[in-house]
Amino acid sequence: xxxxxRTTPGLYYDLTSAGSALPxxxxxxxxxxxxxLSVLFLACSALGGCPPAQGHDxxxxxxxxxxxxxxxxxxxxxxxHLEGDVRLRRLYSANxxxxxxxxxxxxxxxxxxxxxxSLMEIRSVSVGVVAIKSVSTGLYLAMSKKGTLFGSVRYNPxxxxxxxxxxxxxxxxxxxxWRHKGRxxxxxxxxxxxxxxxxxxxxxxxxxxxxxxxxx
Numbered sequence: 001x002x003x004x005x006r007t008t009p010g011l012y013y014d015l016t017s018a019g020s021a022l023p024x025x026x027x028x029x030x031x032x033x034x035x036x037l038s039v040l041f042l043a044c045s046a047l048g049g050c051p052p053a054q055g056h057d058x059x060x061x062x063x064x065x066x067x068x069x070x071x072x073x074x075x076x077x078x079x080x081h082l083e084g085d086v087r088l089r090r091l092y093s094a095n096x097x098x099x100x101x102x103x104x105x106x107x108x109x110x111x112x113x114x115x116x117x118s119l120m121e122i123r124s125v126s127v128g129v130v131a132i133k134s135v136s137t138g139l140y141l142a143m144s145k146k147g148t149l150f151g152s153v154r155y156n157p158x159x160x161x162x163x164x165x166x167x168x169x170x171x172x173x174x175x176x177x178w179r180h181k182g183r184x185x186x187x188x189x190x191x192x193x194x195x196x197x198x199x200x201x202x203x204x205x206x207x208x209x210x211x212x213x214x215x216x
Contacts, residue, residue, distance in 0.1 A: 007186055018155035019162055021119040022091075027052065029194060032198075034123075035046045035196070036082075042129065046148075054088070064100070066134060071202070072203070085123070085124040086121060086122070086123045086124075087119055087122045087123075087212065088119060088120070088121060088122075088135065088214075088215055089122055089212035089213060089214065089215070090118050090119060090212070090215060091118075091120055091121075091171075091210040091211070091212060091213075091215045092171060092210060092211045092212075092213050093109065093206075093207065093209065093211075094206035094207070094209040094210075094211075095109070095189055095190065095191050095193070095211050096204060096206055097109030097110060097111060097189050097193040098110050098111070098112070098113070098115060098118040099118060099141075099142045099187070099189060099210065100117040100118040100134065101134040101137055101139045101141060101151040102117050102137060103115055103117075103136075103137045104151075105128065105139055105150050105152070105153075106150075106151065107141065107149040107150060107151060107191030108193060108195065109189040109192075109194065109195075110193065111112075111193070113216070116135075116136040117134055117136050117137060118134075119135045119136060119215055120132050120133065120134060120135065120141075121133045121134075122133055122163075122212065123154065125160060127179065128162055128164070129157060129160050129161065129162055129163070129164060129176055130160075130161055130173070131159050131160060131161075132159075132161065133155075134151065137151065138153075139151030139152060139153060140152045140153075140154070140155050141158040141159065141161070141187070141211065142156070142158040142159045143158055143161075143177075143178055143187070143198055144158065144173040144178070144187060145178050146199075147178070147180060147185045147197040147198030147199045147200070148195075148197060148198075149187060149195040149206070150197075157176070157177045158175070158177050158178070159189065160175075160176035160177060161173040161175060161176060162174045162176055162184075166203070166209060168209065170209035170211050171201055171209070171210050171211070171212060172186055172208050172209060172210070173185075173186060173187040174186050174203075175198060175209075176185075178198070179195050181199075182201035183199070184203070185197075185198025185199050185201070186202070186203065186205075186208040187201075187208065187210070188200040188201035188205065188208045189198070189206070189207055190207050
């Protein structure tokens with residue numbers, strides 16, 4: 001480590017490594033810029049290693065105010081571990097209905113807790129975006145340009161929904177593809193368990209709030 005001491009003649013520093021010490025060297029005997037660069041280089045090495053890359057002079061880089069990015073290539077943060085994550089859940093709305101998709105592609109709500117068509121496979125397709133598929137019918141939850149919910153035989157961009165955890169602990173699901181006058185359109189079940197048009201639903205409405213429940 002680098003230890004600075006003050007003596008009568010002036011400032012000295014000692015460098016100690018592997019139990020051996022170099023004799024104290026007077027600070028005045030070295031050009032001030034070189035001493036500063038040396039200290040900066042030692043500090044940078046101690047903080048995690050900025051070893052010189054090929055074709056780069058560390059002292060020159062420090063003199064130019066260059067950071068250590070030439071040794072650690074910066075990559076966009078990867079969330080690949082989230083993609084493909086699959087959860088089996090029943091989406092229970094704040095209006096006390098389970099979202100379901102029947103074999104004809106009709107989206108509805110049911111109060112039956114163990115209804116087969118309400119068991120959903122929620123798959124993460126990208127960060128914060130999911131695809132929802134009925135396990136029993138194999139149909140994907142989809143939203144049309146007009147905000148109508150339906151079951152799609154094939155997975156397509158209309159089947160992508162932004163999943164967001166709200167402050168009350170419930171989730172909301174907004175169409176990734178479609179908007180109405182610039183506003184998000186949400187998956188929603190009204191007080192009778194019927195799907196609402198996406199453009200009529202708002203994030204704060206209880207009809208858009210769903211609790212992913214583990215199957216029993």
